[in-house]
Amino acid sequence: MxxxxxxxxxxxxxxxxxxxxxxxxxxxxxxxxxxxxxxxxxxxxxxxxxxxxxxxxxxxxxxxxxxxxxxxxxxxxxxxxxxxxxxxxxxxxxxxxxxxxxxxxxxxxxxxxxxxxxxxxxxxxxxxxxxxxxxxxxxxxxxxxxxxxxxxxxxxxxxxxxxxxxxxxxxxxxxxxxxxxxxxxxxxxxxSAKERLAELEERTERLLERNRIARELHDSLGHALTLAVVQAGAARAAADPEFTGRALETIEEAGRAALEDLERVLVVLREPARPAAARPALDEADRLLESARSSGARVDAEVTGPLELVPGPVSREGYRMLQEALTNVLRHAGPVPVGVRIAVEEARLRLEVRNPLAPTAPVTGAGGGGLRGIRERAALLGGEARAGRDGGQWLLRVDLPLR
Structure with missing residues (x-):
């Protein structure tokens, strides 16, 4: 009733x-x-x-x-x-x-x-x-x-x-x-069908933007925090004032870069109509390599081809993929020898990051959010990212089309 x-x-x-x-x-x-x-x-x-x-x-x-x-x-x-x-x-x-x-x-x-x-x-x-x-x-x-x-x-x-x-x-x-x-x-x-399609496209764009921002924060802040943890642990173990000073300088630089990335993302969230500040690209890869070296990793880098000719979206996404790859190495394998290869060929960009697997370390990136983010970035650009064991090493290889 x-x-x-x-x-x-x-x-x-x-x-x-x-x-x-x-x-x-x-x-x-x-x-x-x-x-x-x-x-x-x-x-x-x-x-x-x-x-x-x-x-x-x-x-x-x-x-x-x-x-x-x-x-x-x-x-x-x-x-x-x-x-x-x-x-x-x-x-x-x-x-x-x-x-x-x-x-x-x-x-x-x-x-x-x-x-x-x-x-x-x-x-x-x-x-x-x-x-x-x-x-x-x-x-x-x-x-x-x-x-x-x-x-x-x-x-x-x-x-x-x-x-x-x-x-x-x-x-x-x-x-x-x-x-x-x-x-x-x-x-x-x-x-109407046209309005539903437009609404679906708008919703998809919002979801893609949210995922992109999540990846940006994950890569940038994750890299900075990993460097800070590795540097702080190494400085404590070394008990050397000179090494401690260099470690603090590296932590400061990584934290400043992370704050810049965070501020850029927050500006996009607060003011969607305002253009975002420029994101780092592959021509700034030396900064990533030096950060990894300052954390104790022995980085052997090989760069072939003109990086300045790489299209902006590919270059910026390639920078984030390299950043996440080095972060994974430091997080899971520690300060080990790392081989980095960046090759700009006629129609593609190839990134390779290779490092030995520590005997007691888990298989790096087997199903974590970092490797998943790299694969998503590569797929959005029409490329492919593969990672897995290669003998006694872990190899991450990314192929991105330049057109």
């Missing part, structure tokens, strides 16, 4: 009812002009229902009408954040202007439905409310209401018992008709 009464306690039931009644204004205004509202016959009511149809179809040709109807439907047919009983469900109603003839046709069908349904509900509302008042008047001794489909004859207190029934029936009809109109709004005013 409480479930049956729930629609009567929700504000959206009455806003939907009002939405339906507003749709009856145009038919009634047309009826005042012709054929008039003085004792109309059934044929007159059919004419009253038909006259506004061309007006609705004509109005639907204006692109802004779809936006106006969508806004009204969202406000009055669905529970908003202000409602006592809230709904987290997306209304699925577009508020964009008509962009095609299909949009105009659906808007026209919606306007005709709104006019006809509104007229029917308005007539039913008048009849049932009048019937309830007539029953109450009959209980008091004078029905006092004429022109009803169901005339009340006689008087007596017994008429007070059925007096609330028409009102309850009306509320049930209003709740049901409102729910049907909400479903119709989703179908007729819902996003």
């Amino acid at each position: 409480p479930g049956l009464l729930l629609p009567f306690t929700r504000a959206v039931t009455y806003t939907r009812w009002l939405h339906l009644l507003v749709g009856a204004i145009v038919p009634f205004v047309c009826a005042m002009i012709y054929p008039g509202l003085s004792s109309p016959s059934p044929a007159d009511w059919l004419l009253i229902a038909a006259v506004p149809v061309p007006l609705g179809l004509g109005a639907a040709m204006a692109p802004s009408v779809r936006r106006a109807e969508g806004l009204q439907a969202r406000l009055m047919l669905f529970s908003g954040p202000h409602a006592r009983v809230r709904s987290e469900e997306d209304p699925g109603v577009s508020v964009a202007p008509s962009a095609s003839w299909s949009d105009r046709a659906r808007t026209g069908a919606w306007l005709v439905l709104r006019l006809e349904a509104g007229l029917a509900v308005a007539l039913l509302t008048g009849q049932l409310m009048a019937l309830s008042l007539s029953l109450a008047g009959a209980a008091a001794g004078d029905p006092g209401v004429g022109d009803l489909l169901l005339d009340v004859s006689g008087t007596g207190w017994a008429y007070a018992l059925p007096a609330p029934v028409p009102v309850l029936v009306l509320l049930g009809v209003a709740a049901g008709a409102g729910a049907l109109m909400a479903r119709a709004a989703r179908r007729l005013l819902g996003p």
Whole structure:
């Protein structure tokens, strides 16, 4: 029983009812002009229902009408954040202007439905409310209401018992008709295929941007923290003031670079319209190599080909991949000999990072977030990243197309 009464306690039931009644204004205004509202016959009511149809179809040709109807439907047919009983469900109603003839046709069908349904509900509302008042008047001794489909004859207190029934029936009809109109709004005013595709593309772009920012923070901060941990541990083990000074200098430089990267990412998050600051590229790879060397790793680097000819996106992503690869070496294998090869060939860029596996160390990057990020970066550029054992060493190889 409480479930049956729930629609009567929700504000959206009455806003939907009002939405339906507003749709009856145009038919009634047309009826005042012709054929008039003085004792109309059934044929007159059919004419009253038909006259506004061309007006609705004509109005639907204006692109802004779809936006106006969508806004009204969202406000009055669905529970908003202000409602006592809230709904987290997306209304699925577009508020964009008509962009095609299909949009105009659906808007026209919606306007005709709104006019006809509104007229029917308005007539039913008048009849049932009048019937309830007539029953109450009959209980008091004078029905006092004429022109009803169901005339009340006689008087007596017994008429007070059925007096609330028409009102309850009306509320049930209003709740049901409102729910049907909400479903119709989703179908007729819902996003078109083009709008759904644009929304999907926008959502995909947001997700890609979030993933890119997550990778940036992971690579930059992870590299800086790994260097700081390795340098601090080495300085404590060496107990040499000169080495400790160099370690602190390296930690300071890595921390400053990480703060610059963090500030650049935060600027992008706070002000999406503002262009991001330049990101480091492969021509700054010496900074990464020196950071690894200062952490105790013996880095043997080989660079072939003109790095300045590498396209910007490829160069910047290559820098991050090399940074993550060196971070993985320091994190999992420690200060070991590392072979780095950067080769710019005719149509591709190849990165190789090779290091010996420590006897007690786990297989580096077998399924961690760092290697997954490298693979994602490579895939977005149309390239490929592979990592695995190569004899007694761990080899990471990245191939990126330059076009």
